[in-house]
Amino acid sequence: MSEEVSAEVSEPEPDQSTEPRGIRRFALRHPRLMVWLIAVLIFGMWGSWAGPGWNPQPMRSLIVPESADTSIATRNETPGLGDYEVQSEVITVELRDGTEIPATLRTPVGTDGLAPGMVFVHGTGTDSYQNFDREADAITSAGVITLVPDKRTDNYTTTHRDYPELSKDYEDAFTDLLSRPGVDPQRTGLYAVSEGCNIAPIVAARNSAVSYVALVSAPVLPIREQGALAADSYLRNLGAPQQILSAIPKLIGQDFGQDAFEYIDFDVSEYQRQMTMPVLMLYGTGDMSMPTVQGPIITREDLETAGNSDLTVRYYEDADHGLQVDKVLVDQAMQDTADWVNGLPYTADAAPHVAGAQPKQDYMAGRVNQPPWFASGMVAVWILLIGLGLALVGVVMTTIGAMSYRRKRLLYFHGCGGAVNFASLTVILAWIVTLGYTVAVAELAVSYEQNRLLVQGGWLLAQVIGILAVWMVVRVPFAWHRAHYPEDGSGNHTLSGFANAIVVISFVAQVMLLFALAYWGVYPALF
Numbered sequence: 001m002s003e004e005v006s007a008e009v010s011e012p013e014p015d016q017s018t019e020p021r022g023i024r025r026f027a028l029r030h031p032r033l034m035v036w037l038i039a040v041l042i043f044g045m046w047g048s049w050a051g052p053g054w055n056p057q058p059m060r061s062l063i064v065p066e067s068a069d070t071s072i073a074t075r076n077e078t079p080g081l082g083d084y085e086v087q088s089e090v091i092t093v094e095l096r097d098g099t100e101i102p103a104t105l106r107t108p109v110g111t112d113g114l115a116p117g118m119v120f121v122h123g124t125g126t127d128s129y130q131n132f133d134r135e136a137d138a139i140t141s142a143g144v145i146t147l148v149p150d151k152r153t154d155n156y157t158t159t160h161r162d163y164p165e166l167s168k169d170y171e172d173a174f175t176d177l178l179s180r181p182g183v184d185p186q187r188t189g190l191y192a193v194s195e196g197c198n199i200a201p202i203v204a205a206r207n208s209a210v211s212y213v214a215l216v217s218a219p220v221l222p223i224r225e226q227g228a229l230a231a232d233s234y235l236r237n238l239g240a241p242q243q244i245l246s247a248i249p250k251l252i253g254q255d256f257g258q259d260a261f262e263y264i265d266f267d268v269s270e271y272q273r274q275m276t277m278p279v280l281m282l283y284g285t286g287d288m289s290m291p292t293v294q295g296p297i298i299t300r301e302d303l304e305t306a307g308n309s310d311l312t313v314r315y316y317e318d319a320d321h322g323l324q325v326d327k328v329l330v331d332q333a334m335q336d337t338a339d340w341v342n343g344l345p346y347t348a349d350a351a352p353h354v355a356g357a358q359p360k361q362d363y364m365a366g367r368v369n370q371p372p373w374f375a376s377g378m379v380a381v382w383i384l385l386i387g388l389g390l391a392l393v394g395v396v397m398t399t400i401g402a403m404s405y406r407r408k409r410l411l412y413f414h415g416c417g418g419a420v421n422f423a424s425l426t427v428i429l430a431w432i433v434t435l436g437y438t439v440a441v442a443e444l445a446v447s448y449e450q451n452r453l454l455v456q457g458g459w460l461l462a463q464v465i466g467i468l469a470v471w472m473v474v475r476v477p478f479a480w481h482r483a484h485y486p487e488d489g490s491g492n493h494t495l496s497g498f499a500n501a502i503v504v505i506s507f508v509a510q511v512m513l514l515f516a517l518a519y520w521g522v523y524p525a526l527f
Helices: 022-029 031-049 133-140 163-178 194-198 200-206 223-238 242-246 248-252 294-305 331-342 377-401 417-446 452-484 497-519
Strands: 085-094 100-109 115-121 145-149 183-193 213-216 279-284 311-316 354-356
Touching: 031 452, 031 497, 085 133, 085 163, 100 133, 100 163, 115 133, 115 163, 115 194, 115 331, 133 145, 133 331, 145 163, 163 183, 163 200, 183 194, 183 200, 183 331, 194 200, 194 213, 200 213, 213 331, 223 242, 223 248, 223 417, 242 248, 279 294, 279 331, 294 311, 311 331, 377 417, 377 497, 417 452, 417 497, 452 497
Parallel strands: 115 145, 115 183, 183 213, 213 279, 279 311, 311 354
Antiparallel strands: 085 100, 100 145
């Protein structure tokens, strides 16, 4: 009889090395969270990579006023503000094409002999013969005949401005002033403000009868470059986040195609290099929008090309773009202008050539690179509009589909319709908050106000909602998968082709809007 030998055979232990660990294990347990984190990082890198970059260089050149006193040295005594009564009348100026425009002519009453003449050239914020009343009244009361013409807007819109054409109207107004009795043709010129400083040099280069040019708050640089510098200065003054600073070229570098905003690349240096008459430049040191150091340096170099060294520069402490302090026009600036004009030709090169408060320009204005094609001009606008339109269509269709007709739903989304709607609405909310923040910061910037809570807190809110929007969008494909393959084992569901199309279209729209939002730096980047 054989003895049975029983042996206990133990089952092999599972290979622990095959079990997922670390990040892989976390990803398998929390797939939505991992996809969300990866998506946020991708959007952040996209916003950083898509460009263009922004790295303005420090302003290394300096202008040091020779004297803090802005007074103009004259050979003989010149009239002060208020020395003459001002007689004002509205006249009609006939332009070369037969068009007639109104203009305000102001004359000092009781002057002896011929008086200097001055034509005012409008900037962006003015266009009427009724503008410049404070400046013109002050300068006229010091013995200068002034003319403020209407600005014709045939060649002046938001998207199109033809400076050479506009200059013809001012040249015709200048010719009209020269023809008036009592006007000294040897001391009659132009007083241009801001954008008008792009027009006055064209007239001066073309018409040798222009005896002088006074440039007030002159941009000198092309508006695109000056605008980028202004935005950078305003935002740094506010303490804006770096992502907002990085968005400057993305906005200002936009190209909307031929005949749209071409004027922002207009370079006035071409005409300044032909100016042989004396030039006076006036700036306020409180004007952060203008290249108060770079502008006069470029102008000096331009004039030297024409063999012209007659440049006088004055800086007024704390004065703004309109030479105002607390909204009050700086009388000294008007007195200096009148003295300089009345004292010509002696004052053309009289010392000090540079006087007043110390100007400050921290960074140089320079070339603004253009955004890539998908983020520039109408392409960017269409991407935003199409994404918004498709997202809203998805919201409407899923809402309608949830309604019942004869106790039967119009469309069955099997639970993913809500995820689609919430994702679309959150993405749209992220855009609304970001745009609202941008507008609020812009209003703060141009008003020179400070609100760190709004600037920093508002940006944090925009980022949080933007990141939340990514989470809501990530939920959509997971909800769509659950709608097809329920976790309760109830069997496969089939969404209709129309319902599937709505989900897919909505998801594509959401991703489009998120990429567009990410381009503006809403999401954190690793580098």
